Amino acid sequence: MEGTRTLALSSSPAAARRGPEKAAVYSVHFRHLSTTSSLHLRAAQSPVLRASSSPFQGWRRRRRAGGLVVRAEMFGQLTTGLESAWNKLRGVDVLTKENIAEPMRDIRRALLEADVSLPVVRRFIESVSEKAVGTDVIRGVSPDQQLVKVVNDELVQLMGGEVSDLVFAKSGPTVILLAGLQGVGKTTVCAKLASYLKKMGKSCMLVAADVYRPAAIDQLTILGKKVGVPVYSEGTDTKPSQIAKNGLKEAKSQKTDVIIVDTAGRLQVDKAMMNELKEVKRAVNPTEVLLVVDAMTGQEAAGLVSSFNDEIGITGAILTKLDGDSRGGAALSVKEVSGKPIKFVGQGERIEDLEPFYPDRMAQRILGMGDVLSFVEKAQEVMRQEDAEELQKKILSAKFNFNDFLKQTQMIAKMGSFSRLIGMIPGMNKVTPAQIREAEKNLKFMESMINVMTPEERERPELLAESRERRKRVAKDSGKTEQQVGQLVAQLFQMRARMQKMMGAMQGKDSPDMNELMESMKAEEQAAAGTGGRRRKYGNLRQRQLDAMRGFRRR
Numbered sequence: 303m304e305g306t307r308t309l310a311l312s313s314s315p316a317a318a319r320r321g322p323e324k325a326a327v328y329s330v331h332f333r334h335l336s337t338t339s340s341l342h343l344r345a346a347q348s349p350v351l352r353a354s355s356s357p358f359q360g361w362r363r364r365r366r367a368g369g370l371v372v373r374a375e376m377f378g379q380l381t382t383g384l385e386s387a388w389n390k391l392r393g394v395d396v397l398t399k400e401n402i403a404e405p406m407r408d409i410r411r412a413l414l415e416a417d418v419s420l421p422v423v424r425r426f427i428e429s430v431s432e433k434a435v436g437t438d439v440i441r442g443v444s445p446d447q448q449l450v451k452v453v454n455d456e457l458v459q460l461m462g463g464e465v466s467d468l469v470f471a472k473s474g475p476t477v478i479l480l481a482g483l484q485g486v487g488k489t490t491v492c493a494k495l496a497s498y499l500k501k502m503g504k505s506c507m508l509v510a511a512d513v514y515r516p517a518a519i520d521q522l523t524i525l526g527k528k529v530g531v532p533v534y535s536e537g538t539d540t541k542p543s544q545i546a547k548n549g550l551k552e553a554k555s556q557k558t559d560v561i562i563v564d565t566a567g568r569l570q571v572d573k574a575m576m577n578e579l580k581e582v583k584r585a586v587n588p589t590e591v592l593l594v595v596d597a598m599t600g601q602e603a604a605g606l607v608s609s610f611n612d613e614i615g616i617t618g619a620i621l622t623k624l625d626g627d628s629r630g631g632a633a634l635s636v637k638e639v640s641g642k643p644i645k646f647v648g649q650g651e652r653i654e655d656l657e658p659f660y661p662d663r664m665a666q667r668i669l670g671m672g673d674v675l676s677f678v679e680k681a682q683e684v685m686r687q688e689d690a691e692e693l694q695k696k697i698l699s700a701k702f703n704f705n706d707f708l709k710q711t712q713m714i715a716k717m718g719s720f721s722r723l724i725g726m727i728p729g730m731n732k733v734t735p736a737q738i739r740e741a742e743k744n745l746k747f748m749e750s751m752i753n754v755m756t757p758e759e760r761e762r763p764e765l766l767a768e769s770r771e772r773r774k775r776v777a778k779d780s781g782k783t784e785q786q787v788g789q790l791v792a793q794l795f796q797m798r799a800r801m802q803k804m805m806g807a808m809q810g811k812d813s814p815d816m817n818e819l820m821e822s823m824k825a826e827e828q829a830a831a832g833t834g835g836r837r838r839k840y841g842n843l844r845q846r847q848l849d850a851m852r853g854f855r856r857r
């Protein structure tokens with residue numbers, strides 16, 4: 303492989319585990335001249351851990367029986383690189399061409415260090431910059447969170463958008479032809495895929511068409527036994543295309559749903575290999591031709607998918623050894639470079655370590671910001687910008703009315719569990735679940751009174767503040783007391799004042815004191831419920847409410 307020098311003592315954590323017990327560093331596998339793309343260490347004692355603090359940034363320690371294994375945290379390097387981009391946006395009001403320039407440079411650097419190919423990085427940066435600047439402002443979402451969301455969406459697109467499912471033949475056995483260079487994990491993938499398909503309820507057969515390495519046939523036979531799937535083989539004297547053809551015939555006679563054909567791997571792409579694959583492909587007309595590539599080879603993997611597709615025509619790729627990939631270049635480049643989707647990823651040596659490739663989950667893992675993303679998505683979903691602007695105007699001009707109040711409560715309901723949402727707001731994690739439950743109950747209580755108000759009363763709460771008759775009617779229609787209606791009206795005026803204060807604080811970039819807000823909501827709810835003890839306890843609050851109403855009457 304050009305540009306690759308293997309100083310390998312071992313290529314896998316399993317081999318690392320097999321190493322001697324006492325040394326601090328047992329095995330190191332370097333690919334690529336300058337990068338530590340693959341490194342598996344095992345230590346019986348702590349020196350490796352001490353060493354792990356700086357040179358192994360983004361690497362993960364795992365405790366295993368009998369020692370510690372230090373492994374690359376998947377895409378850890380990239381995640382760390384991107385973090386510096388968000389940090390540069392702290393304190394800005396809105397994303398502009400100017401203020402995103404530096405964060406975009408960080409993102410570009412992080413992607414290049416992750417071994418994503420340059421043209422892909424260029425297109426990515428261009429698209430993110432364009433979208434970030436053109437994105438509507440969402441109230442409550444900070445510019446750095448907004449950029450995280452734009453980058454996430456672009457990463458998902460870059461990796462193919464949707465999950466790309468396996469295609470099954472409409473009739474007869476589905477044939478999956480696996481190709482790939484030597485040592486990428488093809489044989490292991492055969493067994494992993496068979497086990498995956500078995501769990502889906504499909505019957506499988508493995509076909510051993512790697513005739514150049516007798517050990518490959520043995521390995522497949524052993525793995526077949528392990529996963530409980532028959533293996534069709536004819537030794538090493540028959541042509542691979544003939545073995546594949548006979549295997550398919552056998553599968554048909556046994557009414558097997560899927561056959562997986564294991565082919566020979568070569569050290570590099572050569573004509574003989576391609577011709578043989580073409581021949582096998584012609585012989586069995588596969589539904590899926592999947593190229594197995596090693597994630598640790600970075601953008602080379604993407605290049606390979608491209609050249610195999612040009613030569614033989616493939617339907618997708620399987621990315622193995624993602625568990626050892628701290629960079630992510632292959633996962634990010636394959637679709638964009640080759641136009642072919644990654645269908646599965648191998649994330650370990652065990653049979654069950656194969657799963658479909660979900661671009662959205664992968665992007666979230668890269669960014670490591672699941673909470674921020676779901677918060678932004680929910681805020682986007684329920685709060686169109688016009689609504690937000692209108693609301694803000696109303697709040698600032700003290701015109702917040704019962705309709706807005708209802709809209710807000712409904713919005714909160716739409717956002718799903720109030721408590722989950724609150725947990726996502728920085729600074730709100732001190733609010734207890736009991737407080738949240740009370741706030742939710744309070745919202746329902748108030749809603750029942752608002753529902754029986756006339757449109758005019760909702761629009762102009764002053765009407766209710768000024769007319770006892772109106773308050774009496776609302777109380778009667780909602781089954782509440784006149785006093786409770788009075789408290790609700792007073793509460794709305796207090797809320798106006800409080801929201802104005804909050805908006806002022808937000809515009810001044812101070813974060814509002816959410817705890818105080820929750821405390822007062824709780825107090826108001828209890829006052830509204832109107833028990834004797836609570837009445838005494840929250841006497842001051844009720845006095846304030848009455849004052850607010852009186853003040854209003856005087857106007």
Ligand SMILES: Nc1nc2c(ncn2[C@@H]2O[C@H](COP(=O)(O)OP(=O)(O)OP(=O)(O)O)[C@@H](O)[C@H]2O)c(=O)[nH]1
Pocket residue numbers: 314315482483484485486487488489490491512515518566567568622623624625626647648649650651655
């Ligand atoms: N960590 C890790 N190791 C893997 C993964 N997939 C395969 N391996 C290991 O990679 C090594 C090579 O796997 P094989 O399945 O023998 O590779 P192959 O492509 O069939 O090799 P040839 O038959 O020589 O072409 C084995 O030690 C596997 O356990 C993976 O997803 N993660």
